[in-house]
Amino acid sequence: MNENYNISASPHIRDKATSSNLMLMVLIALLPATIFGIYNFRHENAWLLVVVTTAVAVLSEYIYQKLMHKPVTIKDFSAAVTGLLLALNLPPTLPLWMGALGSIFAVIVVKQLFGGLGQNFMNPALAARCFLLISFTGRMTYFVYDGVTGATPLANLKAGETVDTMTMLLGNIRGTIGETSVLAIMIGAMFLLLMGVIDLRIPGTYIVTFVVFITIFGGHGFDAQYITAHLCGGGLMLGAWFMATDYVTSPITFRGQIVYGVCLGLLTGLFRLFGGSAEGVSYAIIISNLLVPLIEKVTLPKPFGKGGEK
Amino acid sequence: MGFLTFKGGIHPNDGKSLSKDQAITELLPKSDLLYPLSQHIGAPANPVVQKGDHVLKGQKIAEAGGFVSAPVYSSVSGTVKGVETRLNPTGSKVACIVIENDGNYEETEYEPIKSLEELTREDILNRIAEAGIVGMGGAGFPTRVKLSPKEPEKIDYIIANCAECEPYITADYRRMLEYTEELVSGMRVILSLFEHAKGVFAIEDNKKECIEKLKDSIKDELRMEVQVLQTKYPQGAERQLIYASTKRAIHSGMLPADAGCIVDNVETLVGIHYAVMEGRPLMERVVTVSGDAIQHPGNFKVLLGTNQQELVEAAGGFKTEPQKVISGGPMMGFAMMTLDTPVTKTSSSLLAFSEDAVAKEKPAPCINCGRCVEVCPCRLIPARLADYGERHDQETFAAQNGLECVECGSCSYVCPAKRPLKQSIGAMRKIALANRKKN
Numbered sequence: 087m088n089e090n091y092n093i094s095a096s097p098h099i100r101d102k103a104t105s106s107n108l109m110l111m112v113l114i115a116l117l118p119a120t121i122f123g124i125y126n127f128r129h130e131n132a133w134l135l136v137v138v139t140t141a142v143a144v145l146s147e148y149i150y151q152k153l154m155h156k157p158v159t160i161k162d163f164s165a166a167v168t169g170l171l172l173a174l175n176l177p178p179t180l181p182l183w184m185g186a187l188g189s190i191f192a193v194i195v196v197k198q199l200f201g202g203l204g205q206n207f208m209n210p211a212l213a214a215r216c217f218l219l220i221s222f223t224g225r226m227t228y229f230v231y232d233g234v235t236g237a238t239p240l241a242n243l244k245a246g247e248t249v250d251t252m253t254m255l256l257g258n259i260r261g262t263i264g265e266t267s268v269l270a271i272m273i274g275a276m277f278l279l280l281m282g283v284i285d286l287r288i289p290g291t292y293i294v295t296f297v298v299f300i301t302i303f304g305g306h307g308f309d310a311q312y313i314t315a316h317l318c319g320g321g322l323m324l325g326a327w328f329m330a331t332d333y334v335t336s337p338i339t340f341r342g343q344i345v346y347g348v349c350l351g352l353l354t355g356l357f358r359l360f361g362g363s364a365e366g367v368s369y370a371i372i373i374s375n376l377l378v379p380l381i382e383k384v385t386l387p388k389p390f391g392k393g394g395e396k
Numbered sequence: 397m398g399f400l401t402f403k404g405g406i407h408p409n410d411g412k413s414l415s416k417d418q419a420i421t422e423l424l425p426k427s428d429l430l431y432p433l434s435q436h437i438g439a440p441a442n443p444v445v446q447k448g449d450h451v452l453k454g455q456k457i458a459e460a461g462g463f464v465s466a467p468v469y470s471s472v473s474g475t476v477k478g479v480e481t482r483l484n485p486t487g488s489k490v491a492c493i494v495i496e497n498d499g500n501y502e503e504t505e506y507e508p509i510k511s512l513e514e515l516t517r518e519d520i521l522n523r524i525a526e527a528g529i530v531g532m533g534g535a536g537f538p539t540r541v542k543l544s545p546k547e548p549e550k551i552d553y554i555i556a557n558c559a560e561c562e563p564y565i566t567a568d569y570r571r572m573l574e575y576t577e578e579l580v581s582g583m584r585v586i587l588s589l590f591e592h593a594k595g596v597f598a599i600e601d602n603k604k605e606c607i608e609k610l611k612d613s614i615k616d617e618l619r620m621e622v623q624v625l626q627t628k629y630p631q632g633a634e635r636q637l638i639y640a641s642t643k644r645a646i647h648s649g650m651l652p653a654d655a656g657c658i659v660d661n662v663e664t665l666v667g668i669h670y671a672v673m674e675g676r677p678l679m680e681r682v683v684t685v686s687g688d689a690i691q692h693p694g695n696f697k698v699l700l701g702t703n704q705q706e707l708v709e710a711a712g713g714f715k716t717e718p719q720k721v722i723s724g725g726p727m728m729g730f731a732m733m734t735l736d737t738p739v740t741k742t743s744s745s746l747l748a749f750s751e752d753a754v755a756k757e758k759p760a761p762c763i764n765c766g767r768c769v770e771v772c773p774c775r776l777i778p779a780r781l782a783d784y785g786e787r788h789d790q791e792t793f794a795a796q797n798g799l800e801c802v803e804c805g806s807c808s809y810v811c812p813a814k815r816p817l818k819q820s821i822g823a824m825r826k827i828a829l830a831n832r833k834k835n
Contacts, residue, residue, distance in 0.1 A: 089734050092720045093487070094754045095819035097727040097805035099408055099563065103812045105763050162760070204761035204813075333765040338777060340769070389800040390402075390774040391635060391647030 105203075109163035111283050115274035116170055116328065122270040123263035127178035129233055132263050136173040138182045143169025143189040150198050164203050168192050171211035174264025174324060175368070176218070179230050184222055188214040208375045209335045212325075212368045219368070227363075229260035236260060240319035241364040243312075251311060254318035265321045275327035287343040288336055288350075289326040293317065295351025303359055322354065325367035335375040342378075342385035349374045349381075400598075401626035402636040404773040406806045408629060408727070410602070411564040415686045418694035420570045423710045428477065429701030430492040430738035431457060431468050432484045436536040438464030443493055447478040454504040454677055457493050460525070466538045466741075467528045470495055471679035471699035473502040485704070485723035485737045486730045492738065495701070506675035512588050520589060520672055527671030528678045528741070533557060533632070533661035534724055536742045539668065542660070543589060545653035551590040552656035555641055556583055556665055558599040558606065559625060559632030562725025565745045567682040568662040570695045572599075572606040575666055576613045580620070582665030585672045586658070587619050593658075595620040598641045600627040629727060630804040634659050636773050648800045663744070684745035685711040689718035698739050705735040707746050718748035719755070727805045757814040768807035768817055774800045778807035782817040785824030790831070793824050801825060 124133045147165040151158045160166075169189050176185055192214035197206045219226045229238050238260045239249040253259055257267025264271075278284045297313055306312040317323065330336065330350055337346050350370050357366025434440040439461035445451060451470045458468040477494040484490045509515060515523070525540035545551060556579070560568040572579060583595045595617070597610050601624050614620040625631050625640050634652060637659060639645050644655040652659055660668070663681055670676040679700055686693035691712030698707065704723070708714065722729040723743055735746075768778035776797055784793040798821060807817040 089721075091718060091731065091733050092752045092755055093731045093733050094720075094752070095816060095822065096724075096729055096731075097809050097818065098720060098722055098729065098731060098749070098752070098754060099726045099809060100753045100757060100814060101406075101408070101810045101812075103767075103810070104757070104814070105760055105765075105812045108763070108765065108812055159760075164763075202761065204763050333763045336764070338764055338766045338769055338779065386777070386796060387769075387775045389647065389776055389797040390639075391645040391650065391800070392797070 106162045108283055109167050111278065111281055112167050112328070113163055113170065115277045115283075116167075116174065116264070118270040118273040119174060119264040119267060119324065120170065122257055122267045123174060123178075126257060126266060127231075127263060130178035130230055132178040135176060135178065135180060135182060135185050136170070136263065139173035139176065139185040139189050140166055140169035142186040143172065143193050146190045146193040147198065150194055156202075159203060162203065165193055168197070168210045171328060172214050175211060175215045175262050175321065177226060177229055178263050179228055180225055184218060184225060188218045191217050204334055206334060207378070208372050209329050209332050212329055212372050215368050216372060231258070231260040238320065238364065239315065243315050243319060244358070244364040249315050249319070251314045251318060254315060262321065265324045268318045268323050271323045271327060278327070284327070284331040287340065288330050288347045291344050291347025292326045292330055292350040292354075293322075295348045296322070296354050299352060299355030300359065303355065316358070320358075320365045321367040325371055326350075329371055330374075335378060337378050337382045337385065339382055339385045339387055341387065342381045345381050345385060346374055346378065349377060399626060400623060400640045401628055401631065402639050402773055404771050404775070404806065405628040405630060405636075406771050406809055407627075408563050408809060411686065412566050412569070412602075414564065415684050415693040415695055416566040416569055418566075418570075420574055420682055420695045420697050421710075423696045423698050423702065423706065425472065425497055425699055425702040426706060427497075427703050429470075429472055429495045429497060429699070430482055430703070431470070431495070431701045432482075432490045432492045432738065432740055433458055433468065434490050435468065435740040435742060436466045436530040436538055438462060438466070438538055440491070441465060441468050443479055445476045445493065447476055449476045450474070451476060451495060452502050452504045454506065454679065456677070457495070464538055464541055466530050467526065467677075468493070469528060469677040469679050471701050472497040473500050474498040483734065483737050485732055485740060485743055487732065508674045509672070512585065512672075515672070517589055520585060523672045523675065524668055527667070527676070529664060529667045529671055530741050531661060532663035532667060532681060532741055532744070534728065534742050534744060539660065539664060542658060543586065545651070545658070548590055549592060550656055551593045551653060551658055553642055553658075554583065554586050554590065554593050554595045555637060555657055555659045556595065556597045557632050557634075557637055557659050557661040558597050558603070558610075559637060560603070560662070561600060561627075561629045561632040562727055562729075562744075563629070564686045564747055565684045565725050566686070567684045567695055567744050569603055569606060571662050571666055571682050572603070573609055576609050578666045578669040579662060580610075580613055580617065581673060582667070582669035583620060584617070585668050586660065586665075590658075593619070596641055597622045598625055598637055599623070600625050600631055602627040629806065630773055630802070633773060633802050633804055635802060678741060681739070681741065681743070683707060683739060683743055686745065687718070687747040687749045689714050689716050689748040689750040691715045700739055700741060702739045703735075704732075704737050704739060704746055707739070708735060708748065714748060716750040718750055719752040720749045722747040722749070727809070728803070759815045760813040762813055762815060765812060767810040767812065771806040771810050773804060773806065774802055776801060778817045778821060779815070781824070782815060782820035785820040788824070790824065790828050794828055799825060799828060
């Protein structure tokens with residue numbers, strides 16, 4: 087009798103969830119915002135920028151890994167998520183080559199050079215967006231809707247003008263491709279919440295903290311119209327639900343996630359109210375990304391039986 | 397609905413329907429019997445028989461090698477063939493006494509008692525120690541030692557671990573249904589040792605029939621109660637069970653007795669009943685044989701020392717060629733490379749699976765999703781601890797409470813990157829504990 091059955095350490099069973107199907111669920115959740123964006127900016131041919139940015143992200147990962155003789159991991163969908171998220175964060179009129187450059191920067195510089203999946207310390211899509219914003223400020227802040235150039239509602243709000251919160255909720259406004267429709271973003275976010283891919287800890291504390299901050303410092307007190315405009319304007323919703331919740335660049339501890347959410351809310355409020363530009367979500371997120379190791383260190387949970395949660 | 401529980405844990409497919417309705421059948425061994433000298437935590441037992449000796453069923457063949465140790469008894473009558481080094485179910489090679497079964501099952505004389513009053517406290521403890529009773533849920537800790545806390549008057553609860561939270565295993569379930577009286581009697585014996593203690597049968601809410609049956613048979617017992625727990629893995633882990641049942645939390649440096657608790661599993665309590673009331677040593681246990689590769693999954697009362705190959709034959713053989721066979725549950729059991737191992741005091745089941753879920757998936761980098769943190773019943777950060785383990789960073793591992801891990805495997809189970817988290821943590825823990833002992 088020498089059957090040579092498989093040997094491995096316990097446990098001998100595994101849950102069905104895999105990294106790639108989690109990423110795939112994020113891609114699916116981004117579809118409503120993507121489809122709406124492509125439709126909303128149909129005159130600007132936004133679809134082309136979305137396709138190019140996403141494809142270049144996947145391709146960069148493939149070529150880099152081939153050149154470095156590493157196993158190719160494009161099947162885990164993480165490069166596709168990065169590319170699509172970047173596209174949704176770009177103005178629809180951006181030249182295609184700039185989108186492609188952003189993708190290359192995101193995947194190669196921010197992700198692969200630091201060790202690939204799971205090793206990057208900043209959200210690749212947002213780091214690339216900030217890179218493009220600094221390099222091509224003009225093109226990155228050039229917003230068009232329905233052929234008409236102008237300021238985004240958030241910029242109008244900052245200038246003290248009134249804005250229509252209903253159109254901001256639906257998304258028929260100027261902005262980046264994926265950020266305009268809060269409705270479409272929320273459909274995707276609900277999907278992720280229901281599937282257990284994300285939970286409320288980070289987006290919840292982020293949004294609550296931000297609301298508290300602008301209530302105190304916004305100069306409008308608790309003005310529902312003003313607060314709604316801030317929540318629906320710019321990249322707050324896209325950032326809170328899809329980028330602040332990025333597993334790799336957010337804390338793993340529960341209390342850490344709460345602290346992280348508070349940091350995001352404070353920084354976003356600070357940048358939006360007191361910063362030079364109307365928007366502040368991207369910078370708030372990548373700066374908070376840098377605080378993650380520190381946050382984790384001070385929020386290490388107490389173990390069971392030593393005063394920890396039971 | 398049971399609401400008593402702990403935080404964390406998982407809900408794997410429990411696979412219990414394969415065998416839960418199969419009544420316990422007795423299985424008599426055909427080939428030689430193997431008795432490992434180390435079927436428990438502590439010093440190995442010392443053989444007291446020699447090659448060529450004739451032994452009876454119930455005769456002691458090895459005596460305890462110290463206070464934390466346990467004797468071993470022959471479960472058949474026959475001839476001692478010698479002491480050989482053989483594989484045990486956990487994968488290590490250990491010294492085993494080999495006995496050739498003569499098929500007559502001639503038994504020694506036992507000394508049954510009619511009532512517990514005939515015995516003093518010391519008598520009871522001695523009977524338990526002499527019978528070779530150890531924790532039969534899997535740990536194999538000598539029960540006599542467990543029942544001798546420093547301050548016996550401070551024990552408030554005797555918890556019968558009826559959770560059986562491991563998937564597929566139904567041995568305790570069947571024991572509870574078919575040997576309810578023996579189980580309750582075992583509890584009565586322990587309660588007689590601790591006058592202030594209350595006996596609690598802690599059962600998961602998926603075992604409705606057992607809950608009814610137990611409630612019915614203890615309705616006249618003033619010191620016993622049935623507690624219904626939420627069905628969740630690892631509800632039967634000692635620390636989690638104590639918390640679910642009493643809301644007292646202990647850490648790795650404490651004993652259950654420090655929280656006024658003693659936990660014994662179903663099979664152990666039944667063993668205690670036989671040992672004390674009938675004077676019979678530990679010679680048998682119930683084993684579940686199940687898994688998708690088994691023709692007729694079922695529950696068997698098996699004599700200790702029986703070759704595991706015979707369990708598969710008793711269950712109708714293999715339906716399909718298995719890729720993996722496991723001694724114990726799928727969460728904490730041991731994968732065996734061969735079936736040529738004996739049933740020991742701690743073998744609760746033999747599982748055979750046509751597909752190996754572990755070999756199917758390749759480990760990938762951690763994506764920091766936090767699922768392991770969510771499920772960890774010890775409130776640790778398994779992903780980080782596994783990193784420290786892989787890097788042999790013992791200091792950080794210990795500083796971040798790696799030694800608190802109970803190795804339940806929930807983290808490895810949920811990890812979407814399929815990292816063998818428990819394996820890395822477990823390996824580091826072993827090294828850290830060994831080093832701690834040295835210093």
